[in-house]
Amino acid sequence: MNSKKLPFSAEELKKLCSDLPTPFYLYDEKGIRETCRELIKSFSWSADFKEFYAVKALPNPYILEILKDEGLGADCSSLAELTLAKAIGLKDTSIMFTSNNTTLKEYEEALKLGAYLNLDDFTHIKFLEENLELPETISFRYNPGPERSGNVIIGTPEEAKYGFTKEQLFEGYKYLNDKGVKHFGIHTMVASNERDPYFFIETAKMLFELIIQIKDKSGVSIEFCNLGGGIGIPYLPEEEKVDLLTISKGVQNEYEKLIVKNNLNPVKIFMENGRMITGPHGYLFTKAIHKKEIYKNYIGVDACMSNLMRPGMYGAYHHISVIGKEDAIHDKTYDVVGSLCENNDKFAIDRKLPEITNNDFLVIHDAGAHGHAMGFQYNGKVRSAEYLLTENREIKQIRRAETLEDYFSTLSYPGL
């Protein structure tokens, strides 16, 4: 099977390809809104369920506004991300600040906005006390170490730089309680692009068991439990969407067995997904500009790895449609490549595609998260524009393309 549908009419595609200079990103508002609703609805058993969108996945305020409108908060990890959250009018309990190796400036801004602070390390308690203040509400990030296996993108927890050990958690909550901190949360993030629902149920179970132990050892009641992000998406056409209801039902079951039975409820359930919310609803449009036949057959396109580095960085699969040839036989084998002087600058390797000729438009699917956001300027390749296909089917530019002037703007040199 080699089909993955594009949610655009033939007329819309024609307009997109004739009006906009490639490469560019396009996001589908309707799809994004539907996915937000689906996630929230699946957790409707939990009255206070909240999704904090991981801003790093697609840090564009026009997108964040849509998510805010759907009731999502923002999960931030840097000053820039906090600034974006503030700009769209988020504050207080609508912002989760899950950072690591955090600077004082970042903590200062997070405190100013009243965000939930999710501390990554035991020493950050003292760091806050000495330099700023302890807020009324604090959450800790747990690293389960050898207790839990991770997955490919995030690695094994024991090797991961994030979070507290279990002993540090017990000590940390006790210390904060003695210092007068009033409200407590717990967080973990052990998977990325994970498509097995049971992984998330296991994570919830692990955290709920920990909440019981924290009560016993530190005398502290945990009020919110942040299961992290990491719900995967079907990048391959033959993959299925993750069944959110299976995750939710499984989490509910563990909640009843562990939290309710031990009289520890209510505990609010939070998540901080990025990829699953916007990933499937973003598309990178690019044009075939050269065809090269040597030991392999290459299609050179006008986008490169600096527009989308997931294939080069992780060997990630991104489906490719050739506009107008969606239903043609896919009997050619190509490497689809960009122009960087790096041989991993390939969007696809040995991909079965229809015959491609110069000036064909290619659409790279599932680029709505960790796509444009990961862009860089190596080789002097500047980042592309971003467009939104609004719910009423208008095409709106939400970020202009960078120019060479932008590229040189940090240099002060005659002639540049």
Ligand SMILES: *Cc1c(COP(=O)(O)O)cnc(C)c1O
């Ligand atoms: C990256 C990240 C997320 C989002 O991950 P997705 O795979 O996009 O869902 C959430 N929380 C933290 C702490 C992260 O670093």
